[in-house]
Amino acid sequence: MTPFVDIAFLILSFxxxxxxxxxxxxxxxxxxxxxxxxxxxxxxAVLITIDSTNRVFFSVLSEKNKAIFDQVIQKLNTLRxxxxxxxxxxxxxxxxxxxxxxASLGSLLDVPSDEQGKVSQPGIPVLDTLDNQLVWWISASKxxxxxNQRPLKYLIKGDGGSKYPxxxxxxxxxxxxxxxxxxxVTSLENAPPNSALDVANRRGKSGGK
Amino acid sequence: MSSIDTSxxxxxxxxxxxxxxxxxxxxxxxxxxxxxxxxxxxTFFIFTxxxxxxxxxDLRMPKDVDDPKKQNEAKESGAMTIMLGKGNQVYYYFGxxxxxxxxxxxxxxxxxxxxxxxxxxRKEVMGRHVHDLGSPESxxxxxxxxxxKNGNPDWETACxxxxxxxxxxxxxxxxxxxxxxxxxxxxxxxxxxxAMVKILPQEYELIQATEASxxxx
Numbered sequence: 001m002t003p004f005v006d007i008a009f010l011i012l013s014f015x016x017x018x019x020x021x022x023x024x025x026x027x028x029x030x031x032x033x034x035x036x037x038x039x040x041x042x043x044x045a046v047l048i049t050i051d052s053t054n055r056v057f058f059s060v061l062s063e064k065n066k067a068i069f070d071q072v073i074q075k076l077n078t079l080r081x082x083x084x085x086x087x088x089x090x091x092x093x094x095x096x097x098x099x100x101x102x103a104s105l106g107s108l109l110d111v112p113s114d115e116q117g118k119v120s121q122p123g124i125p126v127l128d129t130l131d132n133q134l135v136w137w138i139s140a141s142k143x144x145x146x147x148n149q150r151p152l153k154y155l156i157k158g159d160g161g162s163k164y165p166x167x168x169x170x171x172x173x174x175x176x177x178x179x180x181x182x183x184x185v186t187s188l189e190n191a192p193p194n195s196a197l198d199v200a201n202r203r204g205k206s207g208g209k
Numbered sequence: 210m211s212s213i214d215t216s217x218x219x220x221x222x223x224x225x226x227x228x229x230x231x232x233x234x235x236x237x238x239x240x241x242x243x244x245x246x247x248x249x250x251x252t253f254f255i256f257t258x259x260x261x262x263x264x265x266x267d268l269r270m271p272k273d274v275d276d277p278k279k280q281n282e283a284k285e286s287g288a289m290t291i292m293l294g295k296g297n298q299v300y301y302y303f304g305x306x307x308x309x310x311x312x313x314x315x316x317x318x319x320x321x322x323x324x325x326x327x328x329x330x331r332k333e334v335m336g337r338h339v340h341d342l343g344s345p346e347s348x349x350x351x352x353x354x355x356x357x358k359n360g361n362p363d364w365e366t367a368c369x370x371x372x373x374x375x376x377x378x379x380x381x382x383x384x385x386x387x388x389x390x391x392x393x394x395x396x397x398x399x400x401x402x403x404a405m406v407k408i409l410p411q412e413y414e415l416i417q418a419t420e421a422s423x424x425x426x
Contacts, residue, residue, distance in 0.1 A: 015254030
C-alpha cells in the first residue's frame with residue numbers, strides 16, 4: 001500500500017501547487033474561443049468587461065502595486081469633479097469591477113466590497129457617443145500608469161453572447177485616448193487541421209526553419 | 210475500519226523466569242486517517258482545478274482618419290468584404306458591392322463555409338500576383354527581404370498575397386463571439402491584411418432584407 005499512498009500524495013501536492021483559485025468575478029462571462037495561445041497579463045492592465053446583457057464594467061489589474069488604485073480614482077475624481085470622499089476612494093481598491101455611471105459611483109463605493117455583488121450595476125454608459133464615460137476611466141488610468149512609468153495593457157473580456165455595438169463603443173473609447181492595440185480575452189482552441197496556421201505551427205515545432 | 214497490525218511479534222527471546230518483558234513501544238503509526246484525508250484533498254483539488262487559463266488575442270485597430278485622401282485604399286481585385294449579421298450568418302462580396310439586376314455579388318454564407326471562400330480568394334489573388342522586383346522602390350522586394358531576415362522559409366512568396374485585403378464589417382446584431390471568430394479566421398488562414406470597419410447603411414439594409422426573407426432571427 002505504501003507506494004500507492006506515495007503516489008497519491010504526489011498527485012495531491014501537484015494539484016495543490018497547480019491550482020490557482022479564480023478571483024471572484026462580479027459577473028460570469030463565457031469568453032469565446034480563439035487559436036491565440038498568448039498568456040494573459042495579470043498586472044499593469046485595465047480590464048474592460050462586457051457581459052451577456054451588454055453591460056460594461058471597468059477594473060484595474062495591479063496586484064503588485066496597490067497605490068495605483070488610489071491614484072486612478074483620485075485622478076478620475078479631479079478629472080470629472082466627482083466629489084468623492086476619501087473613504088469612498090479608499091474603497092475603490094477593494095472593488096472588483098465598476099459598472100455604474102459617474103452619478104452613482106459614490107453610492108457604489110459606499111457599499112463594502114464584499115456586499116457590492118448585491119448592488120445592481122447598470123454598466124458604464126458607453127453607447128452614447130457624446131457621453132461615453134469609459135473614455136474618462138481610460139484616460140485616468142492611462143495618465144496614472146504613465147506617471148508611474150509602467151506599461152499599460154488594455155484587456156477586453158467580452159461575453160460570447162454580447163452584441164457588437166457594445167464592443168465597438170469600448171473600442172471607440174480606447175481610440176479617443178489614442179490607444180489602438182488591445183488584447184481580447186479568449187479561451188484556447190486548436191487550429192483546424194491543415195489550415196495555414198496549423199501548417200505553420202507544425203513546421204515551427206518540428207524545428208524546420 | 211481496517212488498521213495496520215502494530216503489535217510486535219511474539220517471537221522475542223525468553224528472558225528466563227521472573228524477568229518481566231519490557232513493553233516495547235511501537236514506532237509504527239496508524240496511517241489510515243491521514244491517507245483518507247489525503248484522498249479527500251485530492252478529490253477537492255481535482256474538482257476545483259481550472260485547467261484552461263484564459264488567453265489573450267491581439268487586436269490592432271487603425272487610427273480614425275477623416276481625410277479620405279489619407280485613407281488606405283484596397284485594390285478592388287484583391288478586396289473581400291465580410292459582413293456579420295444575426296443568427297451567426299456571414300455575408301460577403303468581392304471588390305465593390307454590385308446589387309443591380311443581373312449583377313449581384315452580395316452573397317450569404319456561414320462560419321463553416323466562409324473559410325473555404327477566404328482560402329479560395331486568397332489563392333486566386335496570389336495566383337494573379339506579378340512580381341515587380343525590377344523597380345528599386347518595389348514594396349515586394351522589401352517584404353521579401355524582411356521575411357528572409359525573420360527566417361521565414363516562405364520568404365519568396367511573402368509578398369504574393371499583399372493585394373489580398375479583408376474588410377470586416379459586423380452589424381449591430383452581430384455578437385462579440387462572431388467578431389472574435391472572424392478575426393480568428395484571419396489568423397487561421399494567414400490573412401495578413403484585414404481591417405474592421407463600420408458597416409455602410411446600404412449594406413446593412415441588404416442584410417436586413419436578406420434576414421427578413423430568410424427568416425433569420
